[in-house]
Amino acid sequence: MRNKRLFILMIGLILFIALMGFTLGRTRLTWPEKFLSDAFGTVQGTLYRPVGAVADFFRDLGRLSDVYKENEQLKQTVAQYTQDQIRFNLLEAENKQLKEDLHFTEEQKKMDKYRYLVAQVVGSTSNPYEKTITINLGSRAGIKPEMAVRTVDGLVGLVSKVKTFTSTVTLITDLDPSSSKGTPVSATFLGKPESFGIIEYDDVTGTLQMTKIDERDKPADGDKVITSGIGSLFPKGIIIGEVKSSQVGDFGLTYTAIIKPAAKFDHLREVMVIVVPEVKEP
Template sequence: MRNKRLFILMIGLILFIALMGFTLGRTRLTWPEKFINDAFGTVQGALYRPVGAVADFFRDLDRLSDVYKENEQLRQTVAQYTQDQIKFNLLEADNKRLQEELNFTEHQKNMDNYRYLIAQVVGSTSNPYEKTITINLGSRDGVKPQMAVRSVDGLVGLVSKVKNFTSTVTLVTDLDPNSSRGTPVSATFLGKPDSFGIIEYDDETGTLQMTKIDERDKPDVGDKVITSGLGSLFPKGIIVGTVKSSQVGDFGLTYTAIIEPAAKFDHLREVFIVVVPEVEEP
């Protein structure tokens, strides 16, 4: 039995070597080889098609699930937008009615109809004592000094210098009301129209602060801070940031709030120059 197995192994090895020698160096296949290759290819294709169809089916199911989730989010967004639009229409109607009852002038009615000039940020200063950016709009585009500048997220600063084709914007983090170059930013809390405070920048902590807040208007964490419109430089309604914390101010009569800026000063690409309707002289 042992010799028989050895004999069969030797015969198989001889046939394998002969087959290798026969096929080595040939570029053409014999008809049996072609038949086997064609048969194998046909069987492989027949098996691959249903397997591929099943795989595509499951991929389509995953995509369908993603599309369904996106549609659900879009429906929720549209529903929220519709609700907000209804609220806006109601507020706009009430505002118009009150303006007519109070005999507002045309200028007063148009005070909130701001225009925006879209500008690209083309440079920024590396001087830590003067935080400014340069934009690609100038006097020829209607830019003037003391115009407020904002981003999509919130208040950025104020136009400080204007040339023909470019302008310099001083960031809100450099608008210290106690310095010679400073300009105070009067602010209020969204939802608390009677509140008031001054936005300052603390170099030591590197944070925005809202000071001189009346004790009756204690700020809460998460409160939105917007420009109040007082002082005529910064139009009202531009978001400044969100309250992170608050503490009692001088003599316990006021509050000071730490503000998380809404604008991302390190990633400014496009900004909007706020154009306020000019006051017509009588």
């Protein structure tokens, strides 16, 4: 049995050596070899195309995922840039406004020795019969009732209610001097220190008026109207508006002037509470 195995091994070795000797040094293939080579190449090409397509598909998916991530990152960058730009614009506008307020405050300090507390408007009433706004300063910041309130443009109103952190401001369009609880706003014309009048609001016409003007102080269109500081809670020298037109008043002895308010009541965002130095009693 062992000799038989040895005989088969020798025959196989002889055939292998003969095959190597037969093929060694040849440059041309026999037709069986060509057939097997072509068949293997065809099968290999047939299998490679779908496998390559699948590989390319998954590779493209990977690239698509990378593109998606880059796109998301770019969107976030653009959004952040837009937000930063908005924040920059807001800060720039706020800085400009604060500079104007500071300049205004310093100039007024030199003139009238008033102090100003800058406050933000945080609310307004929708009641047409009670025109008020709410500011974000209260008693903790030193706000007291009956303090005058203005903007850089002009007079706004009077503090009517004070809480710890907020206060209610009644607009001058709601300070009815004819009411028992009304607060008259005494006014004068800039450049005419002897002139005098009372500021009222006409609900019918929706206009601000200066009444009881002496016939010797006939108003002219464009005259600046300011607080006189006489007999009222409002300190002197605060711009109220300018004269649009005028007409003869009571019995032809006085004039009534229609006033265009200096303050923009529809766009109140920031106001200043006027702190008047207390007069020490002797």
